[in-house]
Every structure is written in structure tokens, then in C-alpha cells.
Amino acid sequence: MVQERNAVRLLVTLEDIDPPIWRRLVLPSTWTFDRLHLVLQAAFSWTDSHLHEFHIGGLRYGNPELLDIGFGTATTFDYRTVRMADFIDRDIAFTYVYDFGDNWRHRVVLEDILALDPLPRHAECLEGARAGPPDDVGGPWSYAEFIETLQDAEHEDHESNLRWAGGHFDPEWFDLALINKDIRNSFRANVRRRWHQPKPLIGKSSKHGD
Template sequence: MQIIKIAVTLRDVAPKVARTLEVPADIPLDRLHQTLQAAFGWQSAHLYQFCIGEPYQWEAERWVMPDYLESAQDLPADKTTLIQALGKAGDAGLTYLYDFGDDWNHDIHAAPQAAADPDKTYPRLTEIAGHCPPEDVGGPPGYEMFVEAMADTKHPEHKEFKAWHGGPFNPAKPDEKTLTANVAKLAKRWAKKRTTS
């Protein structure tokens, strides 16, 4: 098996939120979506797409959930692998867009393919930076306001945000153990399916 190391960075947020993963080169994009959800800490509550270059360039091909093919440019995410998408994207690169309301854009930078370690299961989460924003916080502007309010107990919206979130929030301290374990669970489940099919 060949793997690809990808560095995935969430745009327009501070502090930086990024993940580095090693994934099979032939991972279908719908499984890559599941992997990114687990690695970042998203809840998979919204639509997504992988697109060539910038999102919302309607003439460019993009890969979406099979139930949401709406135009000639929409391709099913479960029928295309990461290496195929990277080949089509070329120098324009790939962007992962999650939640078409909040518009969480993630830049994907991929290293060349390499041989997998036979003693490891993939995908693997190898580096973690920053806590993922909560779902439905209002995109980057809403998240900026949320972080500001949560950091200041005298902020007029501190109590409301804390109650909405269900407790304190530290944008620089992700739950690394849980995120790593969630990606490992996917790897274990998919590896089992490969060996039994």
C-alpha cells in the first residue's frame, strides 16, 4: 500500500488549527471526509465538498456526497480516491469545504506517495495544532467572537457562550488523545473490512 502525508489547515482562524495525517493514497474522498471530521473534531453534521482550487468556482470539478449531485461539475466523493483528485487538481491544489453556511475551508497540502509501514494501520493522525471551532458557531467571524467572549469572564456574552458550549473552551488545547483515538478507530474498522472482503 502507498500512503500520502497530508497537512490540512483550517483557514481564517486564530490560533492555528491544523492536522497532519498519513492516509492511503487510494482512500476514497468520502472516507477522507470521515477521517478529517475525526481528526479535527467536527461532528459531520453538515454537507461537504472537496474542490479544485478555491471553493465556489462553479466551473471547477468538485466531489460531493453522492446524494447531492446538483450540476455537471459535481462528482460523487465515494467514486474518487485522494490520489485521483490530487492528479486532477495539479498545481491548483485541493480544498476541503465543510458546512456551506459557516464555510469552514481547509487547505490540503500533500507530500509525494511513500510506502506504508506494514506494522501500522492507516489513516494515522500524526500532528495536531489548535482546538477545532464548535459546530454552528457562525464561521470564522462567529468563532472570533466566541473565542474573545470565552476568554473574558467580564465579556457580556461570556455566560451565554459558556452555557451554549457546555463548559470552558481553550482554543490552543485540543483533546489530542480523543482525536487520535477517533482516527485510529476508523483505521481499524477499515483494515478489518479489507481483510474480510
């Protein structure tokens, strides 16, 4: 008996950032896009504190109760009713937008359709590179300036930006185990989202992706 294809592998990359910030994820194909949203929030260490939507084939997918009031005239299709499986027969890439002010755009590429036995209960990050930017840092171009100020102790914004980052921020940080822990917790009610990177122990280096 041939195992049914029941999962998807996605490559997700933040646009307009160099060197790239990316994650490779596997999740059940029957999951709806509101669940994918929560996985992406955890994978990039976002805090789910802003509006968001998906752009797929020229259409908008999100929560119509939030997005059809004052955020454009195009109809928003309810992402709670649309599954990844509805798109797996297509060669598809789409966009996930988080925070309409900072305009963080994630390019999501459907790399493969998998037959997993057993099907994992949770999504999983297989690999990735670099830390997700802090929330409210201002978008890709402001993020570049933010990194510059952290690297220059004499910059007038150095101390304030360091405090904003929780006292420590390494743009090369990537801890696969911790990110997967965040992903596993992403569907829990009243989950406390991690706002900042863990500070490295004295004498220990941060874990880096490639």
C-alpha cells in the same frame, strides 16, 4: 524489491484563522474521498452534522444525491468513487468545505507520497495545533468573537457561549492521542461523535500543540 508507494501525507489547515489550526495526517492512498471526509471530521473534532464537499482543480466532489439539489449548478462528482491515488502524480492542493452556512474551508496540501510496510489499517494524525472550533459557532469571524466572549466573564454572551461549548473550551487545546482515537473510531457504524473538549482535571493543564 522496491516497496510500492501506498500512502499520502497531508497538511490540513483551517483558512482565515490566526493563529492557525492545523493537522498533519497520513492515510492509505487507495482511500476514497468520502473516507477522507470522515478522517477530517475526527481530526478537527467536527460532528459530521452539515453538508460538505471537496474542490479539486475547479471541480466539485461530494455526494451528488445531496449536493445536486439546490446547492449550485455545477456538476458534483461522486467522491465515493474517487481515490487519493488518482491524484498522487500531481503537485496538488485542494479545499475541503464543511457547513455551507459557517463555510469552514480547509486547505489540504499533499506533502508527500509514502511507501509504508506494513500499511497501517487506520489514518493517523502525526501532529497539529489548536482546537477545532465548535460546530455552529458561525464561521471564522464569529469564532474570533466567540473566543473573546469566553475570555470576558462580564460579556453578556459569556455564559451562553460557555454552555454551548459544553462548559469548557480552550482554543489552544490539542490532544494527539485523543484525536487519533477519534480517527480510529470514525468509520464505525453509529459512532458517537465527541461534541466537546474533555474538561481538564483539577490541577491538570490541557494538552497543547505548537
